[in-house]
Amino acid sequence: MNGHDELRMMLGGYALGHLTPAEEDRVRAHLDGCAECRAELAEIQPVADRLGLVDPAAHADRPLPAPDLGDRISRAVADEIEREGRDDLATARDRRRRVARWGAVAAAAVLVAALAGGVVGRATVPQAAPVPTEPIAVEVEDGGVTVESAALVAHTWGVELRLVGEGFADGETFRAAFRTTGGDLVPAGEFRGVGDASMSCFLQSSVLREDVTEVVVTDDDGALVLASTLADG
Ligand SMILES: [Zn+2]
Structure with missing residues (x-):
């Protein structure tokens, strides 16, 4: 199970297509031998797939994620930005890795991370009507x-x-x-x-x-x- 912990962190990025080809190869090779990671990917992939199909214009109609979960991700994003500010020498590859890492937490967190972190700069508007x-x-x-x-x-x-x-x-x-x-x-x-x-x-x-x-x-x-x-x- 060599590298399991590290590769498990990359599953979110893998599902979202954010990894480099070399990283994708590593993940694929690990998935072949790790049922645990295959199960986690199976859980994450449907959400990631749906994100890939999201039309930015349709975002205004999307229900916002749970307030507490959003706060947690927002804090993670803020921490990340602070870290980036301190680390001027960080390469694009490192940054991509960090983004990928957020995505692997859980299926729900993938959704929130992509809304809050992966799609930086896009405003989300609270929906007008209460959800049934x-x-x-x-x-x-x-x-x-x-x-x-x-x-x-x-x-x-x-x-x-x-x-x-x-x-x-x-x-x-x-x-x-x-x-x-x-x-x-x-x-x-x-x-x-x-x-x-x-x-x-x-x-x-x-x-x-x-x-x-x-x-x-x-x-x-x-x-x-x-x-x-x-x-x-
Ligand atoms: Zn594994």
């Missing part, structure tokens, strides 16, 4: 957790879970995922518990609403925290 949400019934398995509201948003690029609740153990990492009609469990991101305080999470996936049959949130140990079996989308 679909309330879902949630079964809570973790006695400490209370769900105030849970809803899905069927975006054109994938489905989003909007979760408001409290009692998610302070400092613990929770992971959301969508079960597809094919039975696969596709990650929709993670969030950190803040204990008794109320928290809102926007968890996004490139899976389309119509292909989702179940929403699952698990804790640090992989134990089920809450689940929702969905009606047909």
Whole structure:
């Protein structure tokens, strides 16, 4: 598994076509022998493909990504710009590498990184109308957790879970995922518990609403925290 960590970082750039031919060859050679990276690429590629087809003029109609995720990427971009400013000798190749690195975090992050970082200079305009949400019934398995509201948003690029609740153990990492009609469990991101305080999470996936049959949130140990079996989308 030589170079796995480094090559895994390049998958976002690979999916978006941002790598040099030599780098693409390295990634391809690694993919041949690494099922983990192949699985991650399979997850990232549909979002990257959709980005490639995006018409810049249509961007104004695009729903903005979750506010917290956007903030995180914005900070990463700001940090990157600061680093670039300090490093006058950085080559174009280095810069391209850094851009590629942002893209590999997760499918949702690829989307945001490309909007915020990869397509620098393009303004995104908040959509005028509120998006329609679909309330879902949630079964809570973790006695400490209370769900105030849970809803899905069927975006054109994938489905989003909007979760408001409290009692998610302070400092613990929770992971959301969508079960597809094919039975696969596709990650929709993670969030950190803040204990008794109320928290809102926007968890996004490139899976389309119509292909989702179940929403699952698990804790640090992989134990089920809450689940929702969905009606047909
Ligand atoms: Zn690998």
